[in-house]
Amino acid sequence: MKIDKSTGEILREKREEKGLLLRQVAAKLDIDTAILSKIERSERKASKEQIIKLAKILDLKEENLLIQYLSEKILYEIKDEELGSKALKVAEKKMKYIRKNKSGN
Amino acid sequence: MKIDKSTGEILREKREEKGLLLRQVAAKLDIDTAILSKIERSERKASKEQIIKLAKILDLKEENLLIQYLSEKILYEIKDEELGSKALKVAEKKMKYIRKNKSGN
DNA sequence: GATTAATTTGACTATCATTGTCAAATGAAA
DNA sequence: TTTCATTTGACAATGATAGTCAAATTAATC
Incomplete structure (x- = not known):
């Protein structure tokens, strides 16, 4: 578990590694590009559902990403x-x- | 530090120990009795400011209550x-x- | 056990944070 | 310099939180 990286950094790295555009990933999440951009720069928080979808889209281990x-x-x-x-x-x-x-209780 | 008691339980115990009524403490906090009742039964959360005031009113150690x-x-x-x-x-x-x-960062 | 006082409950409102859209601005690549 | 990707910020919609109030319940007292 990388403790020195933010969730946003992990997401951005992996997305770029896969050569995907914000636009493409955002479309799959069914949100505007702007929000994903903000999530990747830690300016907004993702929802749990978005995290789960992102793990799938980016081939990240869901459990690790959720813990993160x-x-x-x-x-x-x-x-x-x-x-x-x-x-x-x-x-x-x-x-x-x-x-x-x-x-x- | 008591880890087996909720904040609400601590507050209620101490209030009763001091023979204070919900009404009286609520007045000092400037909220309705109903809310304090709910806070003590963990049905609502107190705000940080309320916790600090409560520590003063009930003679609880502020630091401990805040950690709790x-x-x-x-x-x-x-x-x-x-x-x-x-x-x-x-x-x-x-x-x-x-x-x-x-x-x- | 009737009356009074204290607490609890629940319906309702106001306020504030969150989550999103959109369009314009900026940056990068071609 | 044109085009495409990303970022920014203003704004709107939504949802969660914090509160009031009055009625219902519980506890205490006469």
Whole structure:
């Protein structure tokens, strides 16, 4: 898992590697070119559905791309927060706790 | 840090401990009683500003309450996600990576 | 157990963020 | 210099969030 690249960078690299135009990929996603351009430059976030479609279109491993995407969403929540990394650690503990007593509450 | 309690539970416990009514605390927060009730039962999320005010009103350590609150926000993002805990781990790595090369990009 | 006070619920509204379109501007390639 | 691809920014549509209010429910008190 590349942790030094943004989702957008991954998408752009792979698209160019395959010689596809924004226009072509955007058409498959059924959105305007402008949005895909923004997604690739991290100016907008993709939706989960778009990520899944993009994995297919660009031959990227869906699971990896989703993890990448989710981790970015998480970081977005705490990006301006002093206490961000402490919160992350607590979130992990809570996660484990919830898993252990998996009753959904 | 209590990882087994929701923010709402913490708030309710402390409020009752102090013998305060929803009405009284809500007034200080300048919101309707109904919302505070919902916050305490985790039916709505508080805002960061409300959390800070609540820490003051209820004599809770602001930092702890904020960490608690942020971690809940993080978990909310991935609550229905299969890949949630993997995403969390990647988020932590990214976080460290960003910190190491702190240039803000 | 009737009355009163506190909390909860749900319908509704206002506000704000997100997701998109479109057209014009910019950049790159031919 | 013309053409095609990408970027930018203004705008509109949509959806999520945060709130009010009044009625319903629950808890406490007389």
